[in-house]
Amino acid sequence: MAEKTDGVNLWQAVVEQLDHLASLLQLDPGVHAILREPKRALEVSIPVKMDDGSLKIFKGFRVHHNLNRGPGKGGIRYHPEVTLDEIKALAALMTWKCAVVDLPYGGAKGGVICDPKKLSPKELEGLTRRYTSELIPLLGPERDIPAPDVGTNSQVMAWIMDTFSMDKGYSVPSVVTGKPLSIGGSQGREGATARGCVFSLLEALKVLGQSPESQSVVIQGFGNVGRHVALDLYERGFQIIGISDSQGGIYNPQGLNPQELYECKLKTGSVVHFPQGERITNQELLELECDILVPAALEHQITGANASQIKAQLIVEGANGPTTPEADQILEEKGIFVIPDILANAGGVVVSYFEWVQGLQAYFWSYEEVDQKLERLMRKAFLDVYELAQKKKVSMRLAAHMIAVSRVAEATRLRGIYP
Ligand SMILES: NC(=O)C1=CN([C@@H]2O[C@H](COP(=O)(O)OP(=O)(O)OC[C@H]3O[C@@H](n4cnc5c(N)ncnc54)[C@H](OP(=O)(O)O)[C@@H]3O)[C@@H](O)[C@H]2O)C=CC1
Ligand SMILES: O=C(O)CCC(=O)C(=O)O
Incomplete structure (x- = not known):
């Protein structure tokens, strides 16, 4: 829901926050300009044959905000009030989230304007498969790895993985996370x-x-x-x-x-x-x-x-x-x-990262191992943010963004922003 609340939608709020950070951190103006826009945004039209025989066209998006720290990572949302601005904002938040917990990922997000509660399982599968096939040029374990968000779940991830794998001609489990355990999901991802x-x-x-x-x-x-x-x-x-x-x-x-x-x-x-x-x-x-x-x-x-x-x-x-x-x-x-x-809420993407790593190695961990690693990483990230907030006398939100934006800016600068 990127509706106007307090006269600002989520994307505007994210950009204003970045602008504030840019002056506080004295960001290079080139880096700042890059981070103010998504790297790419794809809008797709998704024809679905409905159970009553009619054809309905849905609209979907996938946005890559910044990929300088690694492949794009972020969920897919099915909700009637999805907008492109909302998905751009959520992709940027993924960039900052992955950076604050120090995962080797950039930020991405996807969404389809639909009400999944009003679709039959067959319609939902058709919509998911067609949406995935439109996204194939953006996706892949080294490019962009979706996961569940509002209105999607492990079944939707299984259909995405299967559609992508059909295109490749072999199974590519690490193209999504949040999959069912039986096809390469991780212990502990759901919770x-x-x-x-x-x-x-x-x-x-x-x-x-x-x-x-x-x-x-x-x-x-x-x-x-x-x-x-x-x-x-x-x-x-x-x-x-x-x-x-x-x-x-x-x-x-x-x-x-x-x-x-x-x-x-x-x-x-x-x-x-x-x-x-x-x-x-x-x-x-x-x-x-x-x-x-x-x-x-x-x-x-x-x-x-x-x-x-x-x-x-x-x-x-x-x-x-x-x-x-x-x-x-x-x-x-x-x-x-x-x-x-x-x-x-970074625990989801942290265990998604563990799922991706396990899938790439085809070597799977116990629930206890996943949970211990998650706890260690979350507690460390919390304390890093808390200590900075105390040191600089700023809010936890500002401290978290200072860490995240600095890390993304550093990667962007090191990889080179000018031709
Ligand atoms: N899933 C994940 O791993 C992650 C999710 N998040 C974020 O967490 C939030 C929730 O996601 P998730 O739990 O996965 O989504 P789900 O679709 O599983 O659940 C969403 C919940 O929010 C409720 N809801 C929807 N609209 C409203 C409303 N207007 N007022 C009150 N409740 C409402 C839904 O109600 P109902 O049950 O009636 O539909 C449902 O209970 C989102 O902001 C998402 O981006 C963040 C990180 C990771
Ligand atoms: O698990 C993931 O890859 C991302 C989940 C997500 O969309 C989020 O953290 O907002």
Whole structure:
């Protein structure tokens, strides 16, 4: 959703943030100019034969923002409100995310304007295969490696891998990550984004001198990221008091059981039908009295209009770009500790990197090995950002971007920007 919130869409927000960084870091003007634009953006038209015999044309995108640190990496989003600007912004955020956790990747993202909930499995497969075949010139284990994002999952990744492999004439599992385990996926990838959020949250509580016990948590979004965050934190004894999905939220100050909530969602389609809680709106959910807020749905949910009503003292950005620049300023003035998206939700791409490495070597690791490596990498990245934030007396978001943009700028400069 790159809609105008606070008069700025996600792409404009990303560019404004880069401009701020450029003056702070005294970036070379040539490097700055390169980073302000995606390297390439492909728009494709996707004809799909629908189950009723009609032909429907969908529109899709794939954007490479910057590839100086390695091949493009980033998810594919299926959502009715996808726009090219949104995908450009999400690709740039991938560039910064891969750099802040020091992965050898550049940033990419893709999206198709569609509502996957309204497509049959056959239509979804047809759309995915046609979209993939249009993207083939951009894709490959050394070029661009997609993964799941909003509205896509391991089945969609399997179809992408198969379509790409059919074109090559042999199996190329490392063209995507987030695949099913049986065709070269990694242990731990499904819950990895959430697991990364949890590791960075635990590290934050440590530096803030707070104990995990008795912390109340509100989570917006109950998909891949939100649901796994809820399950993990519940297991650790956190009290989950509010959860939402696209239809609204459910609130219970005595605590919610996320497994029971998931079973209810599977049966009824939404968390709002959970009997042990009060039904609330997504806006009310964000403003609930709680210690920790985890936005894990879409971008620009915390805006200039509601930021001053946020009660949480710690925000873990599971979603990409959930906070507008105006809201960010308000949260900072309120002294709320924000673990920014490019750090908090990097666990997904970290385990995607592990999946890619395992696939290229055709040698697979245990869940414990994946999880230990993820924990080590996330805790280190958190502390690197925290220490810089303390040293420079800046927010965690600014510190994370200072590290990320410096690394990308260095790679861009070393590879040479002028002919
Ligand atoms: N998957 C991954 O590995 C990664 C994802 N992210 C980011 O995390 C966020 C969530 O992604 P993911 O969990 O994968 O996506 P999913 O599609 O699995 O889940 C999205 C969730 O958000 C809910 N939602 C959609 N619109 C709204 C709304 N307007 N208000 C409240 N909730 C809403 C959906 O509701 P419903 O269930 O009703 O559809 C669903 O529960 C995105 O910003 C994504 O870019 C970041 C890093 C990696
Ligand atoms: O796993 C990946 O490669 C990227 C996931 C993603 O799209 C994201 O981190 O926003």
